[in-house]
Amino acid sequence: MPSATLLGQALISGVLAGGLYGLLAMGLSLSWGLLRLVNLSHFALAFLAAYIVYELGTSYHVEPWWSAAMVVPLMFAIGAGQHWLFDRFKVNELASLLITFSFAVILEVAIQLYWTADFRRYETEYATRSIKAGPFYIPVLELVLCIVAGLLAWGTWLWLRRTYVGKALRAAAEDPAIAAAYGVDHKKLAYLLSGIGAAYAGIAGTFIALIATLAPAQIWAYLGVVFAVVIIGRLGNPMGALLAGMLIGASESIAMAVLSPAWAPVVSFSVLIAILLWDPEWL
Amino acid sequence: MLLEARNLHIGYGDAPAVWDVSLEVGGGEIVAVIGPNGAGKTTLINAIAGLLRCRRGELRFDGADMTRINAHAYCSHGIALVPEGRRLFAKMSVEENLELGCYLPSARSARAQSLERVYSLFPILRDKRRQPAAELSGGQQQMVAIGRALMAKPRIVLFDEPSLGLAPTVVDAMFEIIARVRADGAAVLLVEQNVLKALGIADRAYVLEQGRIVAEGLPGDLLQQPHIREAYLGV
Ligand SMILES: Nc1ncnc2c1ncn2[C@@H]1O[C@H](COP(=O)(O)OP(=O)(O)O)[C@@H](O)[C@H]1O
Ligand SMILES: [Mg+2]
Numbered sequence: 192m193p194s195a196t197l198l199g200q201a202l203i204s205g206v207l208a209g210g211l212y213g214l215l216a217m218g219l220s221l222s223w224g225l226l227r228l229v230n231l232s233h234f235a236l237a238f239l240a241a242y243i244v245y246e247l248g249t250s251y252h253v254e255p256w257w258s259a260a261m262v263v264p265l266m267f268a269i270g271a272g273q274h275w276l277f278d279r280f281k282v283n284e285l286a287s288l289l290i291t292f293s294f295a296v297i298l299e300v301a302i303q304l305y306w307t308a309d310f311r312r313y314e315t316e317y318a319t320r321s322i323k324a325g326p327f328y329i330p331v332l333e334l335v336l337c338i339v340a341g342l343l344a345w346g347t348w349l350w351l352r353r354t355y356v357g358k359a360l361r362a363a364a365e366d367p368a369i370a371a372a373y374g375v376d377h378k379k380l381a382y383l384l385s386g387i388g389a390a391y392a393g394i395a396g397t398f399i400a401l402i403a404t405l406a407p408a409q410i411w412a413y414l415g416v417v418f419a420v421v422i423i424g425r426l427g428n429p430m431g432a433l434l435a436g437m438l439i440g441a442s443e444s445i446a447m448a449v450l451s452p453a454w455a456p457v458v459s460f461s462v463l464i465a466i467l468l469w470d471p472e473w474l
Numbered sequence: 475m476l477l478e479a480r481n482l483h484i485g486y487g488d489a490p491a492v493w494d495v496s497l498e499v500g501g502g503e504i505v506a507v508i509g510p511n512g513a514g515k516t517t518l519i520n521a522i523a524g525l526l527r528c529r530r531g532e533l534r535f536d537g538a539d540m541t542r543i544n545a546h547a548y549c550s551h552g553i554a555l556v557p558e559g560r561r562l563f564a565k566m567s568v569e570e571n572l573e574l575g576c577y578l579p580s581a582r583s584a585r586a587q588s589l590e591r592v593y594s595l596f597p598i599l600r601d602k603r604r605q606p607a608a609e610l611s612g613g614q615q616q617m618v619a620i621g622r623a624l625m626a627k628p629r630i631v632l633f634d635e636p637s638l639g640l641a642p643t644v645v646d647a648m649f650e651i652i653a654r655v656r657a658d659g660a661a662v663l664l665v666e667q668n669v670l671k672a673l674g675i676a677d678r679a680y681v682l683e684q685g686r687i688v689a690e691g692l693p694g695d696l697l698q699q700p701h702i703r704e705a706y707l708g709v
Pocket of ligand 1: 486509
């Protein structure tokens with residue numbers, strides 16, 4: 192059994208790493224829950240954003256927040272553009288999986304053509320900074336990520352609860368025809384939401400560029416765990432997505448510390464299955 | 475005329491459900507459409523609310539051609555639907571359901587007043603305003619569905635079988651509410667299987683059978699017709 196300090200450190204690292212799961216899950220959860228579109232290319236978009244931030248940072252010495260300011264609106268536009276395709280071809284939930292899977296593969300190839308299959312590392316001074324709290328170390332970048340993710344989740348949650356547009360999106364998710372009868376132009380709102388989902392991928396990508404080593408095949412690395420997180424957090428619920436991300440991050444990290452690193456991938460699906468067994472209506 | 479439908483044909487895919495139906499509702503009128511199950515009443519009322527497209531025919535509301543506009547623009551003309559089976563946003567709270575009714579900017583500016591009006595009409599909804607709509611009883615859900623329509627500040631309210639599945643005492647209250655809606659200035663198009671009650675409240679009525687209008691006129695006259703007495707009153 193590892194020491195209490197080690198477990199505590201594992202818990203902190205896990206929660207912080209889970210922030211990225213939550214951030215990635217948020218955009219997916221919104222479009223799946225509210226538009227019934229499952230966007231597998233969400234991860235590819237995040238990595239495209241990460242590579243652009245990397246490129247701007249290494250080749251042009253642009254500070255990462257300036258890169259983010261460029262990449263996030265770009266992702267919004269790509270998300271809205273994707274929605275144009277969904278809309279044009281009247282894509283349903285299942286077809287959206289196939290189409291966005293193809294889109295992800297195309298993006299992976301495009302990334303590989305431009306940046307090659309080599310590992311890329313965006314070295315910044317931020318990556319090494321950490322705060323010491325008692326016996327524990329808290330990496331600053333991950334902490335910032337979690338704060339940003341928390342603010343985004345909270346803001347999005349408020350937006351969905353408090354504003355007319357948010358309520359209209361929730362209503363249209365339940366009964367689009369009746370929502371339309373009360374004036375909701377679901378088509379227009381769907382563009383907005385698709386753009387927002389992709390913009391979140393842009394924000395996640397910015398952090399991925401700073402935290403992780405980039406390789407084209409990495410776009411698939413988060414797929415399984417983030418899908419579990421989306422479902423555990425409940426579709427369409429940004430706060431749920433973030434909390435589920437942190438829960439899974441912490442569980443993985445503890446499993447790695449107590450059992451062995453090989454156990455980590457099993458954790459998210461075990462939690463998911465446990466929840467579905469406990470409440471089959473969860474999905 | 476406020477609402478004018480001329481020779482409407484409506485259907486689902488290749489299957490026609492309503493043929494050559496013409497119908498009118500004047501300002502401040504209560505007009506009933508009666509007919510047996512499967513006659514096409516819901517199809518007709520949903521098409522008037524913009525939920526379904528008409529295949530052929532003319533649909534005018536206050537002179538405006540409605541066949542060419544988007545589904546989400548019907549409401550801005552002043553049409554509000556109380557749909558069959560209520561179709562509330564089940565996961566949303568009672569008040570959120572009501573607020574969806576005043577989604578359009580014109581109605582939104584009167585949100586506070588409209589909410590007050592709905593809550594004074596249905597005091598129980600004020601107590602339940604934070605509860606998910608799914609948790610309410612059938613009668614209370616029908617109140618929310620009507621309240622949602624009133625929040626839109628409609629010029630016509632379309633009721634599709636508002637008394638369906640309600641306890642008899644609640645049914646009477648429901649018809650009183652319909653009379654109130656008209657008294658407050660809106661026209662009413664009422665689809666009902668409760669023929670006596672519907673004809674009791676209506677100024678005029680249409681009889682729809684197998685997708686066609688087979689009779690129309692004043693309720694008193696319709697009640698004299700042998701076919702109506704036999705088919706709907708069982709006498
Ligand atoms: N969504 C639908 N798809 C296909 N056919 C339908 C649909 N809804 C109703 N119908 C058919 O249209 C006809 C009229 O139905 P409806 O308008 O619901 O009648 P009513 O409201 O008078 O009971 C029926 O024959 C019914 O089977
Ligand atoms: Mg019906």
